[in-house]
Amino acid sequence: MSVHSEIKKITTETLRKMKFDKEKITMLTAYDFTTAKMVDAGGVDSILIGDSAANVMAGFETTLPITLDQMIYHTQCVVRGVERALVVADLPFGTYQSNPEKALESAVRMMKEGGAHSIKIEGGIEIEDSIRKIVNAGIPVMGHLGLTPQSIYKFGTYKVRAKEDAEAEKLISDAKLLEELGCFALVLEKIPADLAKKVSESISIPTIGIGAGPDCDGQVLVYHDMVGMNQGFSPKFLRRYLDLYTEITGAISHYVKDVKSADFPNKSESY
Ligand SMILES: Nc1nc(=O)c2c([nH]1)NC[C@@H]1CN(c3ccc(C(=O)N[C@@H](CCC(=O)O)C(=O)O)cc3)CN21
Numbered sequence: 001m002s003v004h005s006e007i008k009k010i011t012t013e014t015l016r017k018m019k020f021d022k023e024k025i026t027m028l029t030a031y032d033f034t035t036a037k038m039v040d041a042g043g044v045d046s047i048l049i050g051d052s053a054a055n056v057m058a059g060f061e062t063t064l065p066i067t068l069d070q071m072i073y074h075t076q077c078v079v080r081g082v083e084r085a086l087v088v089a090d091l092p093f094g095t096y097q098s099n100p101e102k103a104l105e106s107a108v109r110m111m112k113e114g115g116a117h118s119i120k121i122e123g124g125i126e127i128e129d130s131i132r133k134i135v136n137a138g139i140p141v142m143g144h145l146g147l148t149p150q151s152i153y154k155f156g157t158y159k160v161r162a163k164e165d166a167e168a169e170k171l172i173s174d175a176k177l178l179e180e181l182g183c184f185a186l187v188l189e190k191i192p193a194d195l196a197k198k199v200s201e202s203i204s205i206p207t208i209g210i211g212a213g214p215d216c217d218g219q220v221l222v223y224h225d226m227v228g229m230n231q232g233f234s235p236k237f238l239r240r241y242l243d244l245y246t247e248i249t250g251a252i253s254h255y256v257k258d259v260k261s262a263d264f265p266n267k268s269e270s271y
């Protein structure tokens, strides 16, 4: 560790303390070095290398096809750009479910090769043994409940989850289980705001919401969605802070026009 480092790095302990102090936690995704530098400089507390990379980086319909090798590559790129934020990397579909040994192996690769500070996996009681195994190896685990996109073929839709009492009860007991298993935080995706509030108040680890209302301990969005690069995705929970799709396509057509008209490059741009 450098003696010159002045930036106070965010740790899982920082997030725990932020919940205790009622300071909201901010999280955004990033998948590459240049974006990670900007997201970190903007002051987010945590950066997620989401398996949403399958969608926004690779153009797949679901998150299922992305591989552990590909997630490790994205994580390596992000880690090189981050100075302050806590880095969380999604383990992709098929690398941790139903096999605790394989789960630990995947998590270790993500830490060792990817350089992540922690990992995130989707599910509750179904993946209890995998979580226990990974936590026992000293790897911080973030849980993910509610809409869990790796199970899209089980549910068939991306509709709001846990609206019925039975599903809400299971979500509450899963959240308590994740806390008991030693997860340091958990994502709550697309569930009723009242339920997210209840969960957030009933556990001591931070909840990070996406489409889970204002009472979570923090919020997460996909970078490409919040800067308006991703025009095709408009769920109600999304707030767009820029319209980069329009900005960037505008700049590109301007460049095309300048080259076609021989305006670019000019004398001062030539040797
Ligand atoms: N670009 C992007 N942003 C995300 O937030 C995201 C991903 N990709 N990929 C992985 C998961 C999938 N997520 C999703 C996917 C769909 C909806 C959603 O609300 N879809 C529809 C409604 C579907 C329905 O009602 O059946 C919508 O309104 O856009 C929300 C979160 C969140 N994650």
Ligand SMILES: CC(C)C(=O)C(=O)O
Pocket (backbone or CB within 6 Å): 029, 048, 049, 050, 051, 052, 053, 090, 187, 189, 210, 220, 221, 222
């Ligand atoms: C939407 C967030 C929580 C996620 O899991 C992802 O980006 O993959």
Ligand SMILES: [Mg+2]
Pocket (backbone or CB within 6 Å): 050, 051, 052, 063, 090
């Ligand atoms: Mg994900």
